[in-house]
Amino acid sequence: MKFAYYPGCTAKSTSVEYEESVREISKILGIELEEIPGWTCCGASSGHVINRELALALPGRNLALAEKMSLDMVAPCPACSLRHKTAEYELKNDAALKSRIEDDIGMKLELSRKTKHILEVLYHDVGIDAIKEKVRKPLEGLKVVTYYGCYLVRPPEVTAFDDPENPTIMDEIMKSLGAEVIDWSYKVECCGGSLSIAVPEIVEKLSGRIVHEAAEAGADAIVTACGICQLNLDMRQPRNSDSSPVPVFYFSELTALAFGSSNLRKWSAKHFVDPSDLLEKLQLL
Amino acid sequence: MSQSPTIEKISLSDSAFSRKIAEQVRNLNRCYQCSMCSDGCPVAYVMDYYPNQLIHMVRLGLKERVLQSTTIWLCASCETCATRCPNEIDIVRLMDVLRVESLEEGIEGDISKISSFHRAFVEQIRKKGRVDEASLMISYELKTGEFLSFSKLRELAGLALQMFIKGKIKLPSLKRHSTRALKKVFRKVYSHV
Numbered sequence: 001m002k003f004a005y006y007p008g009c010t011a012k013s014t015s016v017e018y019e020e021s022v023r024e025i026s027k028i029l030g031i032e033l034e035e036i037p038g039w040t041c042c043g044a045s046s047g048h049v050i051n052r053e054l055a056l057a058l059p060g061r062n063l064a065l066a067e068k069m070s071l072d073m074v075a076p077c078p079a080c081s082l083r084h085k086t087a088e089y090e091l092k093n094d095a096a097l098k099s100r101i102e103d104d105i106g107m108k109l110e111l112s113r114k115t116k117h118i119l120e121v122l123y124h125d126v127g128i129d130a131i132k133e134k135v136r137k138p139l140e141g142l143k144v145v146t147y148y149g150c151y152l153v154r155p156p157e158v159t160a161f162d163d164p165e166n167p168t169i170m171d172e173i174m175k176s177l178g179a180e181v182i183d184w185s186y187k188v189e190c191c192g193g194s195l196s197i198a199v200p201e202i203v204e205k206l207s208g209r210i211v212h213e214a215a216e217a218g219a220d221a222i223v224t225a226c227g228i229c230q231l232n233l234d235m236r237q238p239r240n241s242d243s244s245p246v247p248v249f250y251f252s253e254l255t256a257l258a259f260g261s262s263n264l265r266k267w268s269a270k271h272f273v274d275p276s277d278l279l280e281k282l283q284l285l
Numbered sequence: 286m287s288q289s290p291t292i293e294k295i296s297l298s299d300s301a302f303s304r305k306i307a308e309q310v311r312n313l314n315r316c317y318q319c320s321m322c323s324d325g326c327p328v329a330y331v332m333d334y335y336p337n338q339l340i341h342m343v344r345l346g347l348k349e350r351v352l353q354s355t356t357i358w359l360c361a362s363c364e365t366c367a368t369r370c371p372n373e374i375d376i377v378r379l380m381d382v383l384r385v386e387s388l389e390e391g392i393e394g395d396i397s398k399i400s401s402f403h404r405a406f407v408e409q410i411r412k413k414g415r416v417d418e419a420s421l422m423i424s425y426e427l428k429t430g431e432f433l434s435f436s437k438l439r440e441l442a443g444l445a446l447q448m449f450i451k452g453k454i455k456l457p458s459l460k461r462h463s464t465r466a467l468k469k470v471f472r473k474v475y476s477h478v
Binding site: 105 | 362368377385399400406415416417421422444469471474477
């Protein structure tokens with residue numbers, strides 16, 4: 001199966017290890033990712049604050065480029081996938097707005113294709129059974145909580161991802177790799193992402209609380225699917241906490257590890273909380 | 286000794302403002318003040334008005350106070366409120382509409398640095414097509430002048446250095462991606478405003 005691939009801006013900087021691990025597991029699972037030529041930033045969490053039309057035109061242009069490839073688009077970043085899903089949703093429901101955006105970007109939009117997050121591709125298009133088949137090193141003994149954050153699940157009418165209050169797609173994937181998934185109440189709480197640079201005090205509080213609750217729930221590690229969430233949780237561990245720091249993985253890093261990849265050490269060198277001890281103790285590294 | 290609550294007299298409201306906002310926000314006038322939005326809001330604790338209070342203020346036409354509110358900028362657009370609202374009010378759209386309105390009216394509250402961040406972000410897109418963290422941070426710092434304060438500089442330099450060491454940020458990129466095409470898009474969009 002083949003997709004028009006939208007890496008997003010963080011793929012080249014903040015979340016290189018996410019990008020690399022997504023590419024690696026995609027290859028193993030037979031997902032072909034063809035990068036969209038000439039893609040540009042989707043506007044992320046700032047475009048819509050400044051100008052609504054711009055916030056639709058930016059992803060609209062990428063969608064038009066993907067349509068030329070006659071492929072569905074896939075993005076590993078939840079903010080990117082939400083911006084493109086939002087453009088699809090809004091423009092499908094408003095013909096006048098759609099022609100205005102077409103005029104802005106100088107291209108026509110059919111909107112017959114769909115944007116997906118990479119987790120949706122794994123769960124729906126590849127399927128849990130096919131993932132299980134590729135497991136070489138089950139993640140036995142590893143206790144994780146899954147953290148979805150905001151943009152994968154909300155707003156539900158646009159994302160159509162999973163239950164917005166208690167999503168389980170990533171849980172099922174982690175279970176299929178042999179990990180133990182612990183239930184907790186912070187799956188879809190906000191880490192403060194869009195305020196990371198302007199008001200870091202807020203992010204410290206929100207992210208610190210999420211990490212604290214993960215430790216309280218008895219998790220060895222947190223699993224995420226977002227470059228900004230991973231960075232915030234990893235870098236802003238609670239201060240003055242009695243519990244030891246909690247490693248924060250991308251789901252794709254752990255998936256690659258279970259598939260037998262030897263790249264985890266390289267990727268985890270980019271993390272602030274070193275997961276090596278934990279994984280060595282479980283004989284997974 | 287019990288104190289009687291102070292009752293504030295509200296001056297004549299700006300109903301044109303209420304109508305203008307309500308036209309752009311799904312179901313705004315259905316709000317019955319259940320405060321579900323504020324209960325789940327992760328940043329309500331730092332806002333000057335809770336989201337449900339802000340909705341009521343919009344409906345009362347308290348334009349100045351609404352546009353000066355820190356609430357509209359502190360909203361993290363996490364969509365928890367809109368997902369849970371029993372009346373399906375598009376509260377995040379409300380915040381966006383009010384932010385644009387406050388920028389257009391030239392009204393900025395105490396936290397103009399948040400709007401500076403968003404403006405710096407969009408400016409990076411226009412200039413380079415893609416956003417890299419280092420350039421974004423530089424452009425933002427130049428806008429806010431925050432780096433002029435020593436404690437802020439130390440904090441920023443500390444974090445940035447850690448991120449740099451981990452390869453989470455790289456040196457500012459000079460590369461441009463489809464900027465010619467994007468310039469046209471920006472020009473078109475802003476000619477429509």
